Amino acid sequence: MSFTGLRALLPKHDLRALLILAAIIIIVMPLFLDIFRLNLVGKYLTYAFVALGLVLCWGLGGILSLGQGVFFGLGGYCMAMFLKLEASSPEQTSIQSTPGIPDFMDWNQLTELPWFWEPFHSLSFTLLAVIAVPALFAFIIGVAMFKRRVGGVYFAIITQAIAAILTILIIGQQGYTGGVNGITDLRTLLGWDIRTTSAQYILYFINAILLFACLLAAQVIRKSKLGRLLVAMREREDRVRFSGYDVANFKIFVFCIAAVFSAIGGAMFTLQVGFMSPSFVGIVPSIEMVIYCAVGGRLSIFGAVYGTLLVNWAKTFFSESFPELWLFAMGALFIGVVMAFPNGLADLYQSYALPWLKKQRLRLPARLGGVKTPQKTTE
Amino acid sequence: MSALNAAKKPKDFVLSIEGLTVSFDGFKAVNDLSLYVEEQEIRVIIGPNGAGKTTVLDLICGRTKATSGAVTFKGQNLTKLKEHQIVQVGVGRKFQNPSIYEDLTVFENLEISFPRGRNVWGALFFRRDAEVINKVNEIASMIFLGDKLDKPAELLSHGQKQWLEIGMLLIQDPELLMLDEPVAGMSVSERKLTAELLHRITKDRSVLVVEHDMQFVEDIADRVTVLHQGKTLSEGSMERVKSDPKVIEVYLGH
Numbered sequence: 001m002s003f004t005g006l007r008a009l010l011p012k013h014d015l016r017a018l019l020i021l022a023a024i025i026i027i028v029m030p031l032f033l034d035i036f037r038l039n040l041v042g043k044y045l046t047y048a049f050v051a052l053g054l055v056l057c058w059g060l061g062g063i064l065s066l067g068q069g070v071f072f073g074l075g076g077y078c079m080a081m082f083l084k085l086e087a088s089s090p091e092q093t094s095i096q097s098t099p100g101i102p103d104f105m106d107w108n109q110l111t112e113l114p115w116f117w118e119p120f121h122s123l124s125f126t127l128l129a130v131i132a133v134p135a136l137f138a139f140i141i142g143v144a145m146f147k148r149r150v151g152g153v154y155f156a157i158i159t160q161a162i163a164a165i166l167t168i169l170i171i172g173q174q175g176y177t178g179g180v181n182g183i184t185d186l187r188t189l190l191g192w193d194i195r196t197t198s199a200q201y202i203l204y205f206i207n208a209i210l211l212f213a214c215l216l217a218a219q220v221i222r223k224s225k226l227g228r229l230l231v232a233m234r235e236r237e238d239r240v241r242f243s244g245y246d247v248a249n250f251k252i253f254v255f256c257i258a259a260v261f262s263a264i265g266g267a268m269f270t271l272q273v274g275f276m277s278p279s280f281v282g283i284v285p286s287i288e289m290v291i292y293c294a295v296g297g298r299l300s301i302f303g304a305v306y307g308t309l310l311v312n313w314a315k316t317f318f319s320e321s322f323p324e325l326w327l328f329a330m331g332a333l334f335i336g337v338v339m340a341f342p343n344g345l346a347d348l349y350q351s352y353a354l355p356w357l358k359k360q361r362l363r364l365p366a367r368l369g370g371v372k373t374p375q376k377t378t379e
Numbered sequence: 380m381s382a383l384n385a386a387k388k389p390k391d392f393v394l395s396i397e398g399l400t401v402s403f404d405g406f407k408a409v410n411d412l413s414l415y416v417e418e419q420e421i422r423v424i425i426g427p428n429g430a431g432k433t434t435v436l437d438l439i440c441g442r443t444k445a446t447s448g449a450v451t452f453k454g455q456n457l458t459k460l461k462e463h464q465i466v467q468v469g470v471g472r473k474f475q476n477p478s479i480y481e482d483l484t485v486f487e488n489l490e491i492s493f494p495r496g497r498n499v500w501g502a503l504f505f506r507r508d509a510e511v512i513n514k515v516n517e518i519a520s521m522i523f524l525g526d527k528l529d530k531p532a533e534l535l536s537h538g539q540k541q542w543l544e545i546g547m548l549l550i551q552d553p554e555l556l557m558l559d560e561p562v563a564g565m566s567v568s569e570r571k572l573t574a575e576l577l578h579r580i581t582k583d584r585s586v587l588v589v590e591h592d593m594q595f596v597e598d599i600a601d602r603v604t605v606l607h608q609g610k611t612l613s614e615g616s617m618e619r620v621k622s623d624p625k626v627i628e629v630y631l632g633h
Contacts, residue, residue, distance in 0.1 A: 221503065224504070224505060225491070225507075226503045226505075228491060229491060229502055231482050232480040232491055235482060236480055239474070239478040239479070239547075241466075242462060242463075242471075243551065244494060246497075246498070249499050253499045
């Protein structure tokens with residue numbers, strides 16, 4: 001892309017925000033946190049993929065999905081199935097009555113691997129499935145809902161129902177899915193032990209790189225005409241329709257993108273945390289993910305990442321110190337943010353922090369004796 | 380001019396509506412209506428409240444599905460098409476309340492209506508090239524907003540918002556332009572400007588206007604159709620319609 005194209009894609013303030021975030025995630029965190037805490041941050045950042053998808057889907061497009069955990073889970077389960085199969089080689093499972101199948105299947109009297117598990121022996125298929133399965137699922141939901149012009153609250157309720165259904169399905173089909181415990185005891189990826197400290201470092205950085213790739217993709221969408229169309233649709237859907245656009249297709253597209261982002265996060269979650277369970281699929285986690293996005297600022301792709309980190313940090317802090325208070329604190333935080341700053345922390349930064357910083361920068365040369373003239377500060 | 384139109388052979392209809400009926404739970408908002416709009420004609424639909432004026436526009440642009448009857452635009456039956464397809468064959472519609480995107484700038488509002496990149500991939504890879512910029516500038520100066528391109532649309536006055544929406548339609552370059560009360564809520568001077576604007580932009584297209592303001596109707600109309608209870612009560616030049624006793628009774632008289 002040409003330089004001017006790049007400039008249009010990443011204006012000065014966005015570039016600055018991107019670099020600051022990159023510095024925090026790629027340099028500051030690994031330098032100052034021990035591996036246990038860094039691994040936690042890595043886990044939090046997998047939720048940031050979901051929040052990022054919600055910025056596009058909900059913030060820009062006005063489509064509130066309360067079921068993003070579904071896609072997070074689908075991505076996570078696809079990855080977990082591959083890892084589980086690798087951890088279930090006949091040698092490692094020789095004490096089972098049927099060696100070579102995952103342990104939970106054996107416990108549930110299954111004697112052969114179900115057909116849909118078979119392709120997950122292949123890593124390339126798995127990586128493809130991590131993207132394709134959630135995208136396809138989102139596409140089907142999108143076509144069924146948006147072509148019929150189901151929107152707003154109704155859409156939110158339906159996505160929530162889907163999250164509930166999928167959780168029940170996973171828990172109910174214990175022999176095929178690992179049930180309520182999920183898929184646990186994951187060890188290696190193509191022979192590479194993912195539980196070691198060095199592996200956790202490497203996975204943290206892969207996760208960070210993928211997150212920045214998704215951030216850039218989101219920025220491309222936001223800055224394209226499609227991004228402006230999403231805003232237009234949020235405000236005046238009919239006007240967009242009567243300007244010659246098939247509104248449903250745009251909604252399906254952005255919903256699929258959000259699903260794919262979530263799924264990448266889910267897959268990275270499985271790799272870093274070492275298991276996947278229905279507790280990341282259902283209604284509660286899905287709503288929590290919306291809260292991350294709301295706290296960070298649903299219009300800001302960077303805000304979503306900060307919001308995720310902040311809420312999860314608070315969650316860890318509170319649940320370590322006052323476990324019984326955590327849910328109330330989280331509820332209060334959500335209500336507080338939505339009432340006081342409907343556009344989240346990002347808005348707080350833009351309306352208060354940024355003007356203050358500018359003022360300071362103007363004052364600084366004066367205090368130094370007025371040697372330097374202030375640079376152009378109208379940006 | 381209107382006399383001339385009346386004398387012309389009924390050819391070159393851009394839009395013909397035949398036997399159009401829509402029934403909402405048995406109530407016929409539009410009842411067996413027939414209407415023909417010629418090329419480059421400005422047709423104004425008037426009528427008392429509830430006469431079905433806005434419904435007629437809704438039926439043409441696909442917002443409401445007809446119970447029976449046909450709407451033919453350049454040989455195509457519009458009742459079979461979806462809203463965005465109707466736009467793409469060349470019908471533009473302005474809503475009663477200014478319907479613009481307040482969070483976007485004037486430029487972006489106009490750009491979205493530029494007829495290119497209307498599918499998902501087209502929109503994603505849409506480039507703001509010289510053609511787009513020139514067209515937006517041209518339309519913006521035509522609608523008196525040339526110096527407000529970078530302003531968020533929410534900061535415009537009510538009249539300016541109406542113009543912006545008219546501009547958004549112009550940039551689509553429809554062959555049939557439908558305007559629902561384009562001067563509602565405008566000041567006297569804004570009305571005059573709008574009338575001039577409409578005269579200018581209708582040179583190469585047909586226009587269907589729903590309007591209450593009689594002075595304005597007289598200013599712009601080639602022909603007037605008076606609707607009453609979903610049916611045509613009278614049709615013709617403004618003078619003819621004004622002197623029609625039926626019209627005086629239901630509408631102009633009070």
